[in-house]
Amino acid sequence: MTLRPYAAAHGQLSIVDKLYEINWGLVLMISIIATIGIAMQYSVAGGHWSPWADKQLVRFVLGFALMIVAALVDIRFWLKFAYPAYAVSLLLLIGVEAAGMAHLGAQRWISVGGVDFQPSELVKISMVMALAKFLHGQSVEEVSKPLKLAIPLAMIGIPAVLVAIQPNLGTTIILGLDGAALLFLAGLSWWWIAPTISAAAAAVPIAWKFVLHDYQKARVMTFLDPKSDALGAGWNITQAEIAVGSGGAAGKGFLQGTQSRLNFLPEKQTDFIWTNYAEEFGFVGCIAMLILFAVVIGYGVQTATSARSQFGRLLAMGVTLNFFFYIMINGMMVMGLIPVVGIPMPLISYGGTAMLAVMFGFGLLLSVHVHRQVEIPRHSAGII
């Protein structure tokens, strides 16, 4: 048994030692997935590097560097960095409201120094960090105390509301799921969980009536019956299913997908990239991809359960679950299992902020792994 993790716990590792400690298997899986993603960007552009594949490659390279750097940084730094990162994300989100540009009828982008990015992608990671930090300081009993519970709920609620008014239903849902999962892992009492789930179920009709935008309702209605609007909103769902289904067992082959090349697919380079992959690589390729995802998630779970600090555990699971929720919601929506809510497929869909945020998240996961033997006293975190 190597002693390096223990050495890392005491800040005695050299950069080379830390590099050796990085979970390169996980890095390899992530790189394979991202490479497939770049190939898909090349494919949906009709076999051209521009306009998407070249940029996606640059972003992956940047994200890769960011991931490795994040992996090498001591987990205690990330603990200290958690709240400032969260605060900056919130400020950027408010900035979107103030100065964001209109995009697809929703305010999601902010331009900083000529570069557009989506603060909503950043806040998913920074919220996980901040929650992990806060919950690190809470015992199982404390988590369920109403006054203590109000703080993490606010930490989830503030960005969720800010994102919801953009409006960006998909990210709101992911923030809620991430936050709920972390509270659950931190030991939230079933006495809270069971009534909350019941109340949520009861709230659905109210949300339908008063909260959801018309376009969101329309999505749900078309989802429930795509044929009702086969040439309108249902068209996207129908065409996406045709793309996936027509891939059959073995797929049509790389660059041979007709649904995307002939523009039958909506948002083909972003949210619906999975349908192009499914069309070109078929059932075999899709199952292989799901296995790659499962392996990445498995690495995440293993990292979380082997970490000695609660912050590390929650951070690792938070990042892993965030990755999983992306896959779940995107996979289900493009294959017609849930309404379309606008969530990209991580590492594969075109999108700079999402790519960098996801890669940074994996960097944190790797850092937890490298620093898994680091112990952090419960009260060293402070409350805020």
Added chain:
Amino acid sequence: MPLFDRKDKSRYATFTRRTLMLTGGMSGVLLVLAGRLYQLQIRNGDEYKVEAEDNRVSQRFIFPPRGRILDRFGVELATNRRNYRVVIVDELASQGSEQALDSIGKIIELTPYQRDKVLHDIKANKKFAQIPIAENLSWDEFARLNLHLPYLPGVQTDVGETRSYPYGTEMSHLLGYVAAASQQDQERDDDPLLSQPGFRVGKRGVEKAYDSEMRGEAGSSRVEVNAYGRVIRPLSDKPGVPGKDVYLTIDCQLQRFAEERLAAESSACIVMDVATGDVLALASTPGYDPNLFNVGITTDQWHALTGDDHKPLINKAISGVYPPGSTFKPAMAVAAVENGLSDLQVFCTGSMTLGNHEFHCWSWKKGGHGHVDLQRGIAVSCDIFFYEVARRLGIDKMAAAARALGLGAPTGIEIPGEQGGLIPTSAWKLAKYGVPWQQGDSLSAGIGQGYVVVTPIQLCTMAARIASGKAVVPRVVHDVGAVRQPRVMPAPLPFSAEALAAVRAGMAAVCQPGGTANTWRITQAGYEMAGKTGTAQVRVITKAERESGVKSDASLPWNLRDNGLFIGFAPVEQPRYAAACIVEHNAPPHPQVAAVRDILLFAQQRDPLRLPASYPVHAAQSATEGQGT
């Protein structure tokens, strides 16, 4: 510093337990995704493949050239001509479609209606679709447009094909016409061509009867299209099969002659080869311009056709059902001889009484025909003689002879819409009216009135059968493509030579001094005709009318006047041609007899026996192949 505080131990246990639960949940969701993939790609994959292919591939039909219709000498009766059109593509009209239409309006005539229709079509279609502006342009207009084309962005000219009938009205009932396929056409026939805009199917006449042969098979051009319908690239072209040409037994010149001869009347006239049944002319007047239906008939034009009391849309030669009147008498004469009445003599006083009803001869005012035998009975058309024949034979023997001569049932001519007419029998009347047949019914039938109704083509068939002694069947189609239509050698009629000879002699006497058609006989030696006149009432003459003196036919409204009929064959020795003609409601001047005289003379003068021996159709066919159609 302790390695673990106790509280951390308990929350580590909770964390691990709950992580396992979440991991189980995540696995479950991934399995759901895998299941959905299985459902879409494996279980329903083939259906989705078809749908994706349907999305991708757009099939455009290439219309096959429609087969022509030619006469027995290879003269084109229906053909395809170039259709010069001008179309606009909105997205290419850089100055806007309205501007382009304004410019076109200065080059060719464009009505405000046309202009509005084009603008409407542009809105209703994709921006890259070709919207027709005007069709069937003259060469002059087409040339002028092409000259201006460089200054008309978005405007394109092209050349299509459209049906053309060079002889217009004169062939309308024979050929029929083509028009866009109706809903019913599309339900009956699953050929995808029918649903294509601009495609035409045969609607009447030979065009309808041989539609499938002349239609050919659609070629197709498969192209890949994107989601907006724009063509990305061609995939494959399948050439179509051109339609087959149809060669008729018709002689174009004779047909035109007959039509022109009867143009002023509401009439029908058929000329037939007595040996084969080949129809050389099948005229029905008035006709209509078949080209109207192809380009699209206007409401006014349609109402003019349907409102005309001369019924220009009905092919009277095969669909008109008329009492044959005295033209029925040759059939009666055959029945008389066959049933032992060849030596029958009757004294005609102008009337005879049966029960309490008095039957009159048409000659009753003149005091009757006096002594009448069979030949004279035909020649002078003595009603009393044939009343007596009818009284002695009874309806069933009369009917057997009439039917054997081709009356009372469809002849089977290859033109749609043929009527059967009716030759009554005693059983028929009992079944139809529940009343037994009366001898008075037989007497009416004996002079071609009463229940007896026939079509002109049946009368012509009868004339041909009497002339040839064979059970010829009329036909109008000679070859389809390179395939000669099968012809059955006509069987001899089931009558004695004596019977046929007696009737022919009677019919010859009709066109001799003393005969009813002597005035209109053919005087050229070697071309003489035999025949039988007929005048058929279309109304019942009441007793009161008869006693107060029948009004002269000419004083009645047109549609109540008698029909004039004539059947004939020529030359009288070794006949070659038979003809039948009916002129509606115009009996007294008997234009039908003069018409048949002229037509039979014209036919004989064009007789192939006096021209090259066989039809030169195969020469015409090879010329066709040379043109590559």
